Amino acid sequence: MNISIDHESCIGCGRCVEICPAVFHLNESLGKSEVMDQDVCDFVGCCEAAEENCPVGAIKVKD
Ligand code: SF4
DSSP states (O other): OEEEEOTTTOOOOOHHHHHOTTTEEEETTTTEEEESOGGGHHHHOOHHHHHHHOTTOOEEEEO
8 A cells, every 4th residue: 555645735633643553643843644654554454544534635545
């Protein structure tokens, strides 16, 4: 899977981190979410949920 976060759109709400902490991390100084480990996405099964629940549609998950 490939995950991307549009940092222009991300408002740093932290929702993706709550939903999928193994993959997403909030960069406090930037106020933006970052992807820690793309490969973990294939195992944890929460990346799509993070994509669906991002309030600004900043997360894109591709197979
Ligand atoms: S849920 Fe979306 S807007 Fe919120 S921190 Fe994650 S990527 Fe940014």
